[in-house]
Amino acid sequence: MGSVANAAAQAGDMGWVGKKPLRRLGGMADALAIATELGYSIQQEDAVQNAGKNDALVSALRELMVVQRALANLQVELQGRQDDESVSHLTHVSGIEKKCQALARTTTKLKDVIQNKDRIIARLQQPYSLDCIPVETEYQRQFAELLLKAAGDYGALTAAISDLQWTQSFKDPPSVWGDLLRPIPVALASCTRYYEALSAMRETVASYYKRKVQLGSLETPVKDADADCTTPIWNQATYVLDEPTSDDLLLRGRTRLKQINITANEKDWNASPDALQLDAFGDDVKQRRMSWPPSPTTPA
Structure with a gap:
């Protein structure tokens, strides 16, 4: 019996000759291989479907990993920017340049102080500087x-x-002052007379306008406009265009006022108070003295 057992054992050992050695047990692949060797069959359709689902899951997981990696990179960059903002005045180029300029100005001032230290010490030792005002x-x-x-x-x-x-x-002596100040009263008097003349002219024009408005409000027969107002014939040889002076304006105003007074006296005013007031106003205007400034003369 011992020989039979040994032969069977040798035959069993020879049965594995030519086959691939078994891999280390463990994992799904090893389990499937053992099941296949034992005679269990696996349907191919289920395997294909499971493989498709597994591939989709793997793809989704791979995309999720990519997104997570991108988010991690963004988080790191954001944290770096925040840290850079907190220390930008120390690390940024513009901040360093400003600090360098301020340091250069301070260095220049310190050099001036060091160079002029003797003079500064001397001035500080004095009770007060010569170019200063002593104040209590x-x-x-x-x-x-x-x-x-x-x-x-x-x-x-x-x-x-x-x-x-x-x-x-x-x-200079006082006589020179007198010569310099003498034209001033003359000029002031001339300005005063000129102002009085302008005031009189303004009052004359105002009274003329008032008379004209009052005469226009009365009932007067309508006359032909061409009978009183005619345009003179143009003659270039005898007509000279000159601007009217202030004397001409005053003379025309007085003439027109006299004509208005004559016309008013010819009409029947029925002794109304307004008419008497207008007559008194015209007499006052006629009695007003008009004065004009003399021509300026240069003092000798």
Whole structure:
């Protein structure tokens, strides 16, 4: 029996000759291989369907991984930008340039202080500088405010000082002052007379306009416009175009006023108060004295 068992064992060992060695057990592939060797059959359609579903799941997982990786990269970049913003004044080029410029200005000032240290020490050791105004301690604040106010009026103060210096340097006798001031009263009197003449002219024109309005409101027969107003014949040889002067205007106004007074006297006013008031106003205007400024003369 022992020989039979040994032969069977040898025959069993020889039965595995020529076959592939079994892989390490474990995993779905090994389980499927063992099931196939044992005689279990697997339907191909189910395998194809499962493979298609698995491929779709794998594709979705792969896309999800890509999106997650992109989100992680964005998060890292955003965090880096936030950190850069918090330290940009230390790392940014423009911030570094500004700090370099400020440092250069400070260095220049320190160099000036170092170079002029002896002069600064000497001035600090003095009780007050020669080009300064000594002010008591209790009045220093008021004096500083006064200087600030005077700084705004520096131009006017400079002009006033120049005027004072000119008056101090003016050493001419009083006769020269009299010659310089003599034309001023004459000019003022001329201006006064001219203003009075303009006022009289304005009153004359106002009274003329008032008379004209009142005469127009009365019932008067309609006359032919061509009977009173005619256009003279143009003659270039005898007609000279000159601008009227102020004397001509006053003369025309007085003539027109006289004509209006004559026309008003010829009409029957029935002794109305308005008519009497107009007559008194015309007499007052006629009695007003008109004066004009003389021609300016140069003092000898």
